[in-house]
Amino acid sequence: MNIEDLRKAHPEHWMKAAALRSLALDAVAAAKSGHTGMPLxxxxxATVLYDKHMRFDPANPEWPDRDRFILSTGHGSMLLYGLLYLTGYKxxxxxxxxxxxxxxxRTAGHPxxxxxxxxxTTTGPxxxxxxxxxxxxxxxxMLxxxxxxKVVNHHTYVIAGDGCLMEGISHEAIALAGKQKLGHLVVFFDNNGITIDGKVxxxxxxxxxxxxxxxxxxxxxxxxxxxxxxxxxxxxxxxDPRPSMINTRxxxxxxxxxxxxxxxxxVVSDPEVIAATKKAYGWTAPAFEIPKDIKAQWEAMGSRGAQQRAEWQDQLDALSDRKKAEFERVMKGEAPKQLASKLRAFKKxxxxxxKSVATRKSSEMVLDVxxxxxPETAGGSADLTGSNNTKAGDIxxxxxENRKGRYIYYGIREHGMAAAMNGMELHGGVRPYGGTFMCFTDYARPAMRLSALMNAPVVYVMTHDSIGLGEDGPTHQPVEHLAMLRATPNTAVFRPADTVETAEAWELALTHESRPSVLALSRQNLAPVRTEHKSKNxxxxxxxxxxxxxxxxxxxxxxxxxEVEIAVKAAEMLEAEGIGTRVVSVPCMELFYEQDESYRRRVLPAGPVRVAIEAGVRQPWDRLLLGERGREAKSAFVGMDGFGASAPAEVLYEKFGITAEATVEKVKAML
Amino acid sequence: MNIEDLRKAHPEHWMKAAALRSLALDAVAAAKSGHTGMPLxxxxxATVLYDKHMRFDPANPEWPDRDRFILSTGHGSMLLYGLLYLTGYKxxxxxxxxxxxxxxxRTAGHPxxxxxxxxxTTTGPxxxxxxxxxxxxxxxxMLxxxxxxKVVNHHTYVIAGDGCLMEGISHEAIALAGKQKLGHLVVFFDNNGITIDGKVxxxxxxxxxxxxxxxxxxxxxxxxxxxxxxxxxxxxxxxDPRPSMINTRxxxxxxxxxxxxxxxxxVVSDPEVIAATKKAYGWTAPAFEIPKDIKAQWEAMGSRGAQQRAEWQDQLDALSDRKKAEFERVMKGEAPKQLASKLRAFKKxxxxxxKSVATRKSSEMVLDVxxxxxPETAGGSADLTGSNNTKAGDIxxxxxENRKGRYIYYGIREHGMAAAMNGMELHGGVRPYGGTFMCFTDYARPAMRLSALMNAPVVYVMTHDSIGLGEDGPTHQPVEHLAMLRATPNTAVFRPADTVETAEAWELALTHESRPSVLALSRQNLAPVRTEHKSKNxxxxxxxxxxxxxxxxxxxxxxxxxEVEIAVKAAEMLEAEGIGTRVVSVPCMELFYEQDESYRRRVLPAGPVRVAIEAGVRQPWDRLLLGERGREAKSAFVGMDGFGASAPAEVLYEKFGITAEATVEKVKAML
Incomplete structure (x- = not known):
């Protein structure tokens, strides 16, 4: 590669690109940390994309009809920060x-x-x-x-590298995009033939x-x-009407x-190497300095966008008031006003x-409402539609062939589904939810963590949430998954006990603005425990x-x-023996810890012995069992301490000792 | 598809295959649970494979040179159980x-x-x-x-379906196999065009x-x-010298x-449908019955294998005594005798x-030993060799081009690496270990769970195990991952404090026979805490x-x-103020819980206030903090309660308050 030839062939382009390169060189060298190679x-x-194609307005970074630029190779973050600085984002x-x-x-290691x-979007993984x-x-x-x-017509541009394309998730993403014929998606493959270990x-x-x-x-x-x-x-x-991949050598x-x-x-930080590189580039400005004329050329790209945004605003204003208000509502991510009253009526x-129903079925009933x-919900399932009960409300x-559809057959792609939902949520205007078996939270895990880290209120509908799944056996029976999810910061994990709690959980999930929710739902029918209507959630x-x-x-x-119905049954058995027993339903630990201490103490006063019952591992219950303030109570746990097995659900509950009888026994042993 | 034509074209083959089909129909119908479609x-x-190609000896299921048959579509388990029954596995x-x-x-929902x-291997996910x-x-x-x-020359046959091939992990597996030119691998793609949601x-x-x-x-x-x-x-x-895929419509x-x-x-369980299907097959035997002549044909396949196995035994016996003993040792998964003494000398x-070194570097020093x-170790990394420090000992x-090599460049494929390691371990004869960043445990998670479920003693070398990773920021900083791993049954999670503990952890990991180990290792240098030699582990x-x-x-x-060095420093500060302070190093919670209660009480007696320090979430520490027996001690936690940030490591420890000073303050507040 002869730099001299590149410079001479397109001198004006070259200097704009050199500005990006020089910033990357300087910033990484100053931090003595980061990645120089990819931005270079x-x-x-990136320069041609911004110069000739990108619709963007630095003065309005949230402009809904902007093109999206996604740096999937997040370690090359200085490329992105350089673009934002040069084009004039404030x-x-x-x-x-x-x-x-x-x-x-604002210049974190990864964007x-x-x-x-x-x-x-946050990239790096x-x-x-x-x-x-x-x-x-x-x-x-969809929008x-x-x-x-006239109001929604933009592109999504991506830079992906060898690493992105080796990861399994790339296969799920590519296949989904191909099937869905996403013609506004353009991916550049940074084909440089190098990974950390050496040649690709x-x-x-x-x-x-x-x-x-x-x-x-x-x-x-x-x-x-x-x-x-x-x-x-x-x-x-x-x-081209298909999604496009440009393999750029x-x-x-x-x-x-x-x-x-x-x-x-x-990191390239040797001052001599940097000096020699800049010399080869024909770049003479001091570190971090961009000559005025070059900066002006970059800012002009942003000005083009300001004009485009103004034209777009006229188109938006030309919509009917109702349509415009609706557009603005969904872009803000506001739930419709009627949601609360409709759900209240449903709860009543x-x-x-x-009725005794499985909470996955309860969830379908709630989704129907x-x-x-x-109209902004966008549902789907990773090929378990009939099991996750995610297709409801005649969507x-x-x-x-039908872009008005709101239900996505994601295929057997839990990870791709979760990551796509993150993208939908971040794009704005739609509220994605998607289902799989709770155990396959494992497959979706990296993207679920990113929902939390990005404050993206995606809703995960995770059915078959315990050994209650039955015959499919331990490969499909979650045991540690509630613990994993509860350990993850900024994630609300709901495990509702019946239809009423399921409706309450859905309402909270859809009104949370900055965290994902997981609904852990049963395969098996559950007896109702909330049989008296309370309008309060x-x-x-x-x-x-x-x-x-x-x-x-x-x-x-x-x-x-x-397991709430087991607790209720055990309480009745204990009361029959004269042992006064309170039952506390715990649909969401995260929300409980956010209550004030006096409420928490009222619900769990010191003194009485405590038993927690959940068909999962004990770890997340320790804090409630052992007492947040220390020295509060004797306690015990009824649950799993290993993997499950293949057999009908009721046999498993019996064999693993998750029963009212076992609960009663543990209580009595402590009194 | 005209069944009549199939029957007539190859009548003898047809009836053998019909035996497999009839068993699948009967078993699924009896259970009213399972999957009929795939076995049919x-x-x-499967019949042709076993009839004409598979090397297997039902009387010696552990014969090392058998062909391996892997049903990746584990839900079709009745196909496999049928094969085992028909060929005569006891x-x-x-x-x-x-x-x-x-x-x-023995006929679990998934194998x-x-x-x-x-x-x-266990399949289903x-x-x-x-x-x-x-x-x-x-x-x-490798073997x-x-x-x-003459002693190692067999094939691995796989049946994979649309689901397997949609999952991202398939991409990682296919690309790795292609690069490695695994000519003894043959994959049948069950191309039936159908998934649970409908057409592919x-x-x-x-x-x-x-x-x-x-x-x-x-x-x-x-x-x-x-x-x-x-x-x-x-x-x-x-x-063909390449891995082979046979797309079977x-x-x-x-x-x-x-x-x-x-x-x-x-499930197909309607008796009328089953009767009609068997009639179409020309199958007249009662449910679960296989006519003697057909059973005999299946058993003959196994007899062929007995002959092959006997010939193989002669080849094995023809090896030198030393080579034969070595082959038998590695197939049993026994560590070499010198390992213990060499590691003891290293510890001393x-x-x-x-020396102050990062534990990832300590791990490299141990691996060198x-x-x-x-010689049976097989190392590797998911493209982070220089960071995980996994290539050591001149392998x-x-x-x-070099099948004697023992180090695998897995590429950016954490999930594929973990699953391949499971396969290597299950095959026997090699001891796989592989590295990535601790945070990317997320990517490998489904296969790591299966290591645990399958009792496969794979070793995961997870470096950069906290905010100590520094500038790469929260996408790369594990916070909840220790909790996740500790919540997973049958997984030993080691987080050694210095070089000596790292050597002890490796020794345990390599001598565990039935559970995977995770080594959580630091990016940053750690002061040694074990400076007095003890030969005991x-x-x-x-x-x-x-x-x-x-x-x-x-x-x-x-x-x-x-964080052990922080605890030691805090203890010194407290002692200086006259507050007697014990420091307990907790390199592996799972092993601590396996000690008898008297030991646990001796290490953590009731009375003194307790503070745990770990740059992760609190959840797994609750049990130790709050007291297993209740009412033991006041306690506090110094650690993380949200995601990390991008900055140098020492700044992050300071900003997030994981310091000796913060620890001292918490202790004093409780006294």
Missing amino acids: GMADV EMTLEEIKNFRQWDS ETGHTEAVE LGQGLANSVGFAIAEE RARFGS SLSDITYQTARFEASGWHVQEIDGHDPEAIDAAITAAKA THIALGTAVQDTAKGHG QAAEEG INRVM EVFDP LTAQGAYVLREAKEKRRAILMASGS | GMADV EMTLEEIKNFRQWDS ETGHTEAVE LGQGLANSVGFAIAEE RARFGS SLSDITYQTARFEASGWHVQEIDGHDPEAIDAAITAAKA THIALGTAVQDTAKGHG QAAEEG INRVM EVFDP LTAQGAYVLREAKEKRRAILMASGS
Whole structure:
């Protein structure tokens, strides 16, 4: 690669790209941490994209019809921060660039949405950005179908690397996008042939272009340092109705002494190497300085966007008042006003009817109410529609023939589903929920963690939530999964005990604005425990007294979900022996810990012995059992301490000792 | 599909296959649970495979040079149980078939290795079996290189379905196998066009043949009901030096009223449908009965294997005594005798030198000792070799050119790596370990759970185990991961505090026979805390008194890994104020809970206030903090209650308050 030739061939382009490269060199060197190689390799692609194609307005980073740019190779964060600084986003000051990777800067090691203006999604865990982008593109199609192409008509551009494309999630994302024919999605593959361990060929011989083609993508291969080729490829990608992959052959750490090597992937901070590289670039400005004329050229790209945004505003204003208000409501993520009253009416009816149903079925009944009043919901399942009960309220199927559909057959792709939902949520305008078996939380785990980290209120409908699943056996029986989810920061884990609690959990999940929710739902029928209507949402308190002791209170039984009816039964047995027993339903531990201490003490007073019952591991219950304040009570746990087994559900509960009888025994042993 | 034509074309083959089909129909109907469709669809492939190709000896299910058959579509378990019964495996009686999916039967809903004789790996979570098979094939290549093709020369056959191939892990497995040119791996794709939600085309348009080809596989497409085509394809697959995929077009639930529909996927139990299906098959025997002549034909396949096994035994006996003993040792999974003494010597030296090093570096030093005395180790990393410090002891790289290599560049494939390691471990003869960042435990999670469920003593080397990772930020900083792993049954989670504890942890990990181990290792340097040599492995007790109180004991500080030095420092500060403080190092909670109660009480006596320090969430510490027996002590926790941030490690410890000063303050507030 002769830098001299590149400079001479397109001098104006070259200097704009060199600005991006010089910022990356300087920031990584100052931090002595980060990744120089990727920004240097992909600067040409990014420059052409922003210069010739991106619709964006730095003064309005939240403009709904902007193009989305997703850096799936999040370690190359300085490419993104450089773009934001150069094009004039207000919060991305030069000071921030200088504080790259330092405490409290906007320039975190990997781009974090919410933390940094105009960062569309949090990337770094490889493959996630690519998989998010599928959700962005789905949301765009859905909204265009609802509101028309005059107000919704933008593209999602992604840079993905070898790492993204080796991760399994890339397969799920690519196949889903191909099937859904997401024509507004354009992925650049930063094909530099290098990973951390060395050449890509050490671990991979996959021909990526053929692979995308096999899943229905439009594919092109170009020199990633040729601005004309890049421009032409983007134009062709936009013209094709399929999602597009542009395989851009690039040189990692272009122009440095470590170009095309694994050493070029990470920190390049040797002052001599940096000086020599800048010299090769023909870049003479001091560190962190961008010559005024070059900065002006970058800012002009943003000005083009301001004009486009103004035109778009006219189109939005031309909508009917009702339609415009609806557009604004869904983009803000506000639940419709009727939701609360509709759910209250449903709760009342459910309490009065008092039917025994599985909570996965309860969830379907609630969704039937929700989907009729919330046109922004977008449901789906990872090929378990009939088991997760996620298709309700007569919603149609979303596919290339019906963009008004709101139900997605995600296929056997839990991870891809979760990451796509993150993208949909971050795009805005839709409220995604999706189902699988609780045990397969494992497959979706990296994306579920990112929902929490990104404050994305995605709803996970996780059915078959215990050994109550029965015959499928231990591979399908969650045991540790409630513990895992409860250990994850910023995640609300709901395990409702009956239809009423399920409705309350759904209401909370849909009104949470900044955290994901998991609904853990039973396969098996559960006896109703909330048979008296209360308009107040008791689940909002996390835990509450479901049944008060009749005799003098000597025991407190706590349980969640399918085990609440066991607690109620055990309490009746204990009371029959004169042992006063309170039952506390615990549908959501996180919300309980957020209550004030006096409420928590009222629900769980010191003194009476405590037994918790849950068909999972003990770990998350220790704090409630052993007493937050120490020295409060004797306690015991009725649950699982190993994996499950294959047999009918009722046999398993009996064999593993999760019964009212076992509970009674443990209480009596402590008195 | 005309059944009549199939029957007539190959009558003898047909009746053998019909035996498999009839057992599947009967067992699923009796259980009213399970999956009829897949066994009916793949019976022809399975029959030809066993009839013409499989090397197996039902009398010796553990014969090391047997072919491995892996049912990645584990829900079709009756296909496998049928094969085992028909060919004459002793434990798979007709009684077991009749007890399909019942408590304590060998016929669990999904095949479980260890639980059922001759089940090579546990399948059900889709894609796992396929990904395990890559490990089986790697182990076979490694052992052939060590012991010669006369004693190691077998194939790994896999049945994978649409679900397996939609899961992301399939991509990681396929690409790894293609790169590694695993010529003894043969995968049948059960291409029936149906998933649970309906037609595959609802969610996928991927052309699977092209996709395998793009990753370097030998591919064929055949009619999956034509025994001659199946036989020819297997022969061709075996002859090709690349891994082979045979795309077999099949009909799910062949011959039933629900053939080729999603309804055919699950339970078919309507007696009339079953009767009609058997009639179409020309099958007249009563339920669960196999005519003697047909059973004899199946058993003859096993007899062929007995002959092959006898010939193999001669080859083994022809090896030198030393080589034969070594082969038997590694197949038993016994650690070499010198391991213990070598590690003891290493510990002594490390204690005496007392160097400050990161435990990931300590791990490399230990591996340098291990890899030189344990030729069966097979290391690797998911593209973080230089960060995980997993390449040590001068081991060479395993690839198609060097099958004697013992180090695998797994690529950016944490999940594929974990699943391959499961396969290697289950194959036997090698001891796999592999590294990634602790945070990416998330990506590997489904396979890590299966290590635990399958009692597979795989070693996970998880470095960068806290906010101590620093600038990479919250996407890369584990917070909840120790809690997740500790909540998982049958998993030993080690978080050593220095080089000596790291050596002890490795020794335990390599001598555990039936559970996986996770080593959580620091990125940052740690001060040594074990500077006095003890030949006893103190980590084996899970937790132990590292430093006794000098003044009257009023506080106990507990910590793991990188926070032990904080505890020691805090103890010194407290003692300086006259507050006697014990420090307990907790390298492995699971092992501590396995100690007898008197030991646990001695280490953590009731009375003194307790503070635990760990740069992770509090959840797993509650039991130790709050007191297993209730009413023991006041307590507090120093750790994380949310995600981390991007900044240098020492800044993060300070900002998040994980310091000796914060610990001292919490102790004093409780006294």
